[in-house]
Amino acid sequence: MNDKLPAPPPAAVPAETPPRRAQLLVVDDQPINIRLIHQIFSGDHDVFMATSGEQALAFCRKSPPDLVLLDVLMPDLSGLEVCRALKQSPETAAIPVIFVTALDNPDEEAACWDAGAVDFITKPxxxxxxxxxxxxxxxxxxxSDILRRLAWIDGLTGVPNRRQFDERLAHEWRxxxxxxxxxxxxxIDIDHFKAFNDNYGHLAGDDCLRRVALAIQxxxxxxxxxxxxxxxxxFTCVLPDADAAGAWGIGQRILQAVAALGIEHARGDRPHVSVSVxxxxxxxxxxxxxxxxxxRADAALYAAKHRGRGQVVADGS
Structure with missing residues (x-):
C-alpha cells in the first residue's frame, strides 16, 4: 500500500497522449469479454486481465495501471465494490475506472457514478x-499526472516537496x-551549507542539493x-515499518551515499560535503x-550537529 516516488516533472504539459504504451487492466468474470477487449487494445497498449474483484485490487495495489475497464456484475466482489475500494486508497484513487456494462437502469447508472467511475461502455x-x-x-x-507532479515535486531537486510530504506522512501514520x-x-541537513554557497556560489549550491537529494533517494x-x-x-525521510535499529541503519546508508559523492567543501568540517541525520x-x-x-527527530538532528556533524543520532541516545 505504498506509494511509488513520482518522476521529476516534464518542462511542459503535452497536449498528446503519452508516448509509452499505456497499461490497461480488464476485469471481467467472463473470459470471452476479456478476449474481445484484448483484441481491441493489444496492438496499442499493454493489456492485463483479472477475472475477479480480488485479483483486480491485488494487481492495482502492486502495479497500478493507467486505466481499468471494469465489469459491474461479478460474483463475490462486484464492480461497484472494486471501484469504491480503489477510490478509497490514496495509492489507487487516481486510476480512472470505466465500467463495461449492460445496465440501462438510471439508478444503477447513478450507483456507478457514485462509486467513482469516469465513464461507461455499454454491451455489446x-x-x-x-x-x-x-x-x-x-x-x-x-x-492530470503531470499537473499532480508539478504540484507535489520540488522543482529544484526532483524529489517530493513539503506538500506531498505532509500528505504521505499523515497517511503512513494512520x-x-x-x-x-x-x-x-x-x-537530514547538509552540514555548513551556507558556507558552501558563499564559497562556491548558488549555482554550485543548487547542484549540490540535487546530487544530495538523489544520493538520499x-x-x-x-x-x-x-x-x-x-x-x-x-530533507526528511518517512520510514514505514522501520524500528529504531532499522532507522539508524538507513541513516548510516544516507551518510555513506552522500560521502560517496565526493563534493568538495573547503569551508566545512570535512574536505567533502557531509550531512547530519x-x-x-x-x-x-x-x-x-x-x-x-x-x-524528536529534529532534536536528534540538533544533537548530531552539536556532537560534530557528519553522523547519525537516534532519539534518546
Missing amino acids: INAQTTRNRVRAHLTLKYQ RCRREQVPLSAAV SALSRPGDFVARTGGEE GVATADAAPGPDVDALLA
Missing part, C-alpha cells in the same frame, strides 16, 4: 467507441497505527521509504501524535 461493445473513450481518458489521466507497526522519521532501498525536501538544505521512531503502541515524532 462497439470497438471504435471503446477506443475513443479509452484514448480520451488516458489523455486526461496523463495530463496506516502504521492501524496495523500496529512502527513508523520512523529521519531528518538511492539509500532508501525499501519500496515504502520516502524522502522529501522540507527546507532549504533539509536525526532519527526517531514511534512504536506500535498508541502514543503521541506525528508532530511529536518529527520534533
Whole structure:
C-alpha cells in the first residue's frame, strides 16, 4: 500500500497522449469479454486481465495501471465494490475506472457514478467507441499526472516537496497505527551549507542539493521509504515499518551515499560535503501524535550537529 516516488516533472504539459504504451487492466468474470477487449487494445497498449474483484485490487495495489475497464456484475466482489475500494486508497484513487456494462437502469447508472467511475461502455461493445473513450481518458489521466507532479515535486531537486510530504506522512501514520507497526522519521541537513554557497556560489549550491537529494533517494532501498525536501538544505525521510535499529541503519546508508559523492567543501568540517541525520521512531503502541515524532527527530538532528556533524543520532541516545 505504498506509494511509488513520482518522476521529476516534464518542462511542459503535452497536449498528446503519452508516448509509452499505456497499461490497461480488464476485469471481467467472463473470459470471452476479456478476449474481445484484448483484441481491441493489444496492438496499442499493454493489456492485463483479472477475472475477479480480488485479483483486480491485488494487481492495482502492486502495479497500478493507467486505466481499468471494469465489469459491474461479478460474483463475490462486484464492480461497484472494486471501484469504491480503489477510490478509497490514496495509492489507487487516481486510476480512472470505466465500467463495461449492460445496465440501462438510471439508478444503477447513478450507483456507478457514485462509486467513482469516469465513464461507461455499454454491451455489446462497439470497438471504435471503446477506443475513443479509452484514448480520451488516458489523455486526461496523463495530463492530470503531470499537473499532480508539478504540484507535489520540488522543482529544484526532483524529489517530493513539503506538500506531498505532509500528505504521505499523515497517511503512513494512520496506516502504521492501524496495523500496529512502527513508523520512523529521519531528518537530514547538509552540514555548513551556507558556507558552501558563499564559497562556491548558488549555482554550485543548487547542484549540490540535487546530487544530495538523489544520493538520499538511492539509500532508501525499501519500496515504502520516502524522502522529501522540507527546507532549504533539509530533507526528511518517512520510514514505514522501520524500528529504531532499522532507522539508524538507513541513516548510516544516507551518510555513506552522500560521502560517496565526493563534493568538495573547503569551508566545512570535512574536505567533502557531509550531512547530519536525526532519527526517531514511534512504536506500535498508541502514543503521541506525528508532530511529536518529527520534533524528536529534529532534536536528534540538533544533537548530531552539536556532537560534530557528519553522523547519525537516534532519539534518546
